[in-house]
Amino acid sequence: MWVSRTVWGFADWLESKIGERGILIAFIVPAVAIVVVAQFYPLLYSFYISLVDWTLSRSTEPGDFVGLANYTKMASDSVLIQAVGRTIWFGLASTAAQIVLGFILAYLTMGETLALRVARTILILPMVIAPVAVGTIWRMMLSARVGPVNQVLRNLGIPTPDWLGDPTLAMVSIVIIDVWEWTPFVFVIFAAALSSLPSEVLKAAEVDGATPWQILRMVILPMLAPVGLLVVMFRLLDALLTLDIVFTTTFGGPGFATHTLSFWIYQQGLRYFNISYAAAISWASLIGCMLLVAGLLVWRARISRWQKEA
């Protein structure tokens, strides 16, 4: 084939020109360029935007340098302060529920029978579909009058609340939806971790007469702790920045009842075009997230060191 001869000939010629190192460097350049242009440059640019006065609807160019004024403005933004509290509450509640449910399901579906394998595959589905679709589906599920959840409750004679329309219940509903969507993530990680536990250790514990409860508490859970912390970190980070579900179920309402941090940044930046203020809030939350990651990683390192010593 003359085509392949030409291509390989060109490859050999190129290599003789720039050498093996040159080719490997050429391999690295495109991806690095994309990430720098589309991620790191905007990241730094947003820090710059947060230091100037710029409302996109009034001016197409950045205005005067205002120092930290956009940051100090946050202290008097009562919507933001409430949103932060609500977001932390949401992140902790949904992460805790997901860890517990995800672990129980992973533990109960351990095994290689066909039925269990099929069950495990189905249990993953909610996390792979689009978050906006999840929101859309659950807006129908939880609709007060004709939603299937309330239809079932009505048939059982249980009072039917207005899940998404009631100011106190709306945030609980968002937690329920987030738990439905992301328990599969915790589940799939724990299922993989459980199946990779060294079977000799488990056998040894069993031979020594440990009850299944003891094996779970004293062998399995400690061995899963490092993975567990990693899962907590991923889930907390994502939960603190959840946008899609709020966007497609309550759109922040009723009133401000489900305004989360991300939703407020989105509103400020892409709806009101207060991009300087939005950038300031997002940089503040970025620093918060980084501190959280650092804290959890230090904690994880301490746990694994402690385990090695024990």
Added chain:
Amino acid sequence: MAANLSHAATSGFGPIGRRLLVVGIILLALLVTLAPFFVLFGNSLRPADEFLSDKSGLWPSQLTFEYYAAVLSANGTTFRILLNSVIVTAATTVIAVTTGCLVAYGLARLKLPFRLSTIIGLTFLIVRFYPKITIAIPYFVLMRDFGLRDTYAAVVIAHVSMTLPIVVWLMLAFFEDFPKQLEQSAMMDGCGILRRFFSIVLPLTVPAIATAALLTAFFSWNEFLFASAVGPLNAKTLPVEISGFITDKGTVWGPMSAMGTVIVLPVMVLALIAQRYLVRGLTAGAVKG
């Protein structure tokens, strides 16, 4: 082993009661997982007048395909949006997997001073850890300045830059574990690095590439934030369109459910078929590291 262990959670009941409890919990979990999909599919086939009644069952008594006809008709605006989604997803997957494979191989083989390879690898990982909303607004301004606002390119570049970390970390693990002897013997035969990479290494990493491609395609197909920020009209994708049902059009469940099904069903089917690759991709890093 596993069967014994799963008894632990229910010790306290008799052996049969225990087993029933375990099976019951799993069945309940499956029901809770699948019921919302069932409702979505049902509503996408339900005639309009049935939505108004709170007496209508969970599954429609009559089926209509009119919403699908509207979504899939070649003259409609929705079909254009569906096409946008396909184009953005395909382009993102091809570009992210290609550039991701190249950079991972480069980082795995290149000996740079000051452990620069590791540092570059780690900087890719950083992308996973900051709030994407921080980038969304400046990215929007950047694309406006480039004159790329509302183009496929703006959405695709954003998606590629967000999926590259996943691809790089999946492939890096593969290339580092790749048996060195294979490449060395080819080198003895006078194969240059390009020939070794394309004719020896790459064909053997097809499973990893499939995993990376699957995760990338799912991400791009589902992504909402950047698509809505930089592709509001001409490059509008399905997730952006479906999010519009709540704000400006009131609640139109039938068409909304049909569009939801079009978004969800391909991913579901692929996830079930390629389950093994998917799980490998989702758990990579978390379990080993």
